[in-house]
Amino acid sequence: MQSSNSYVNIAAYKFVTFDDTAEKRPEFLAICKQLQLKGTILLTPEGINLFLAGLREQIDQFLAWLRADERFADLEVKESYSEKQPFTRMLVKLKAEIITMKHPLIKPELGRAPAVEAKTLKRWLDQGHDDNGKPVVMLDTRNAFEVDVGTFENTIDWRIEKFSEFPAVVAEHKDELADKTVVTFCTGGIRCEKAAIHMQNIGYDSVYQLEGGILKYFEECGGAHYDGDCFVFDYRTALNPQLQETATVQCYACRAVVTPREQLSPRYVAGKSCPHCVPEEIATPAQATTVHTATL
Secondary structure (H helix, E strand, C coil): CCCCCCEEEEEEEEECCCCCHHHHHHHHHHHHHHCCCEEEEEEECCEEEEEEEECHHHHHHHHHHHHCCHHHCCCCEEEEEECCCCCCCEEEEECCCCCCCCCCCCCHHHCCCCEECHHHHHHHHHHCCCCCCCCEEEEECCCHHHHCCEEECCCECCCCCCHHHHHHHHHHCHHHHCCCEEEEECCCCHHHHHHHHHHHHCCCCCEEEECCHHHHHHHHHCCCCEEECEECCCCCCEECCCCCECCCEECCCCCCEECCCHHHCCCCECCCECCCCCCHHHCCHHHHHHHHHHCC
């Protein structure tokens, strides 16, 4: 729920030819600093990807400025809210790809794979099959540590560590997914958009991407058929199906996701360590005292 002093958090991307990224970078940085926005914007030859937070008026001014460029006039944005600024700085980066897949022939700008809207997907999952009677299989295209925070029920999770591993893994499992409708998904739609196109290119005949990703699904359908929360790449760490910040955190030392239960461990010291990076046998009494006090 948004209040008068809430920060508006926006996530958006668009695949479009963007060949003047170096020239545009100073302009993006200047407008964001002027509006006191924080977050990260990626400018790439294949398009734009952004995660920003600021007050309502400033966010709206930025989007008006961005959409004045005809390439981004139809940019769609997903919103959530927080009582504090979830980012610590403003970065505008030049990258080769919006999300690294290392398959330069995949160009979503030239044609997307079929997409399924959140409400349609929920109906398919409710009834156990798509509108043609084919069983529906959910395929998570995110990295393993993100999946561990939450994912759809009965989803396929191949434990990939980075998205560039996806093409090889999905090719290995092609026979297992024959005669099924596969729905690829990710946080906001970028990875599953590329993933679905690649799967079509290698011969999958019934594959869809979840339009808008998990965040759009939460917005329209809540947590139906979903277990847990959704990892996000800012200081909120994870959002629940109501798009609210959760108690899940990320370890400052090793960057592992630390659940509320794991934060009860004597090996968890906020800003220093967690059970993923400190072996149990070397946890110290000082650590135990610190954590016990913090969790009262």
